[in-house]
Amino acid sequence: NAGVTQTPKFQVLKTGQSMTLQCAQDMNHNSMYWYRQDPGMGLRLIYYSASEGTTDKGEVPNGYNVSRLNKREFSLRLESAAPSQTSVYFCASSPIPITAGANTGELFFGEGSRLTVL
């Protein structure tokens, strides 16, 4: 059972280069998320997709774009990478959108993608 799969696991970019982080889940979840993790700051939400066909900004969307390609896949694109985007990126999914009315809320995380921008 693969769960949430992210590729690549490691990437080094030069400033100004572009790249796409891929994420796929095989749990038939409706909602998907991209977080970045930086030391001392926990996880911060970049973008999320509450359901197929919708995407919304999170706390730190600047410099990123996303595509919900289908129910399984949610990609994160850096159009022009900057050193400030050096981070560990996590994709996550949940069965339904996380709201106070729903007795769920568990996020299932991938193993992360470590990105370094020089």
Next chain:
Amino acid sequence: AQSVTQPDIHITVSEGASLELRCNYSYGATPYLFWYVQSPGQGLQLLLKYFSGDTLVQGIKGFEAEFKRSQSSFNLRKPSVHWSDAAEYFCAVGGDDYKLSFGAGTTVTVRA
């Protein structure tokens, strides 16, 4: 918007000793609260969650947490830690806007 504070950046505990990790949240309504654990090089795994009802919740790996509305806290506890509990622990709070907000994390080191 909701927010989470984890006051302790790093805690060192002896194997077999008890552990308590603090979490304080800010949210205008009844929150739903989570604790996640991250082992080195891994993604996050859910330990336990609180939505409503009994304020003492049990989780996996022998962890429990208590929701105290009056103190806006959701502290995580374990009576006797094992070396395998060395990890980073994150508290998170959710509201009505499809998002979880995470604290900065507490790193736990277990000494023999």
